[in-house]
Amino acid sequence: MDLLSVLRTLHDVRTDEVLLTSMGNGREWQQFEPHPLDFVHVPSSMGQTQSWGLGIAIAQPSRRVVACCGDGSLLMNLGSLVTIANVAPANFTLLVFDNGVYEVTGGQSTPASNIDQLIGQQIGFARLAEECGFRHTERITTLDEWQRRAETLLKSVGPVCAVLEVAPQTKDYSVRSPGRPKERVREFAATLQESG
Amino acid sequence: MYNADEFVQELLTVGVSHIVSVPDSTLGEWYPAMQQSDELSLIQVCREGEAWAVAAGLHVGGASPVVLIQCTGLFESGDALRNAIHDYGLPLFGIIGYRSYLNQSSLPGDTARIFTEPILDAWQLNTQLIDTPEKKPLLAEHYRTCRTNGHAGIALIAEGRA
Known part of the structure; x- marks a missing residue:
């Protein structure tokens, strides 16, 4: 799937969910009209966006929180799947954009995709999430399927993990700054807490 | 240094809502008291970097978390705390167990200290070392000062064993 098309579908079905993006998905998300409950986690500590999302989901149980990360980011914080499943937030959806590479650094393959090439065994992040105890997991490989499932995955009782197979971007792949982080997080926190 | 009930009471007194933690042999002894408290939520994470990130989300969402980890976990978690505290300016508070500080013979050759x-x-x-029983009130005092000033802070708690 094309990353931008996947994100456009997410943008179309999203209503009042808190939505965190990072790295490549954060770069592309900035092409859409911003929403007050968007938080582009750039600059980030790689692999921590889903953990920020978990904290928000715990603090704001009446809101749906959707955290987006890449497969490289998930590999960097694989234990977060266990942490999330242990907390078991019903209001949490994790979307993993799996392109098999570290896209923003130029497309180097991840250790997980190296395993796929070496022994022909794909690391199943959705299966991993299921084994960890996520309530609902899916791997989605076509845009049609994603368009059919997206709304449900944002509404189902969590924790939900959907792994979306996307093609790596080979042009304009760098991280894009959404602006000054301290000011943005203050504004985001105020929005969350005022209307939460 | 602290017994479990005393530690929990300190956190309740200053208004902590969530403890995000990986245990060590001292901090872990406080877990049952934290888990029994109706007013505190203990969130166990798998690695210390996660602790700062979960605490960041909690803070942004309006909660009052502390991170409770050993100093070795602090070493591991540097980039996550850098991002939350310095990039985003979040006034997170950490309580760090200072491994073997009170009994340096317990782990010969250990470089944690x-x-x-x-x-x-x-x-x-902004760190406050608490290495004697007389300094125990400084935990609450330092937490309050950091909250008032909107700064991140650390209480470094001396431990007697590995």
């Missing part, structure tokens, strides 16, 4: 305070300095964290 050599690096703990220089690393806290390097991360520009």
Whole structure:
């Protein structure tokens, strides 16, 4: 799937969910009209966006929180799947954009995709999430399927993990700054807490 | 240094809502008291970097978390705390167990003590060392000062064993 098309579908079905993006998905998300409950986690500590999302989901149980990360980011914080499943937030959806590479650094393959090439065994992040105890997991490989499932995955009782197979971007792949982080997080926190 | 009930009471007194933690042999002894408290939520994470990130989300969402980890976990978690505290300016508070500080013969050759305070300095964290029973009230005092000033802070709690 094309990353931008996947994100456009997410943008179309999203209503009042808190939505965190990072790295490549954060770069592309900035092409859409911003929403007050968007938080582009750039600059980030790689692999921590889903953990920020978990904290928000715990603090704001009446809101749906959707955290987006890449497969490289998930590999960097694989234990977060266990942490999330242990907390078991019903209001949490994790979307993993799996392109098999570290896209923003130029497309180097991840250790997980190296395993796929070496022994022909794909690391199943959705299966991993299921084994960890996520309530609902899916791997989605076509845009049609994603368009059919997206709304449900944002509404189902969590924790939900959907792994979306996307093609790596080979042009304009760098991280894009959404602006000054301290000011943005203050504004985001105020929005969350005022209307939460 | 602290017994479990005393530690929990300190956190309740200052208004902590969530403890995000990886245990060590001292901090872990406080877990049952934290888990029994109706007013505190203990969130266990798998690695210390996660602790700062979960605490960041909690803070942004309006909660009052503390991170409770050993100094070795502080070493592991540097980039996550840098991002939350320095990039985003979040006034997170950490309670760090200072491994073997009170009994340095318990782990011969362990270098945790050599690096703990220089690393806290390097991360520009406002740190209060609590290494005697007389200093125990400084935990609440330091937490309140950091909250009032909107700064991140660390209480570094001396431990007697590994």
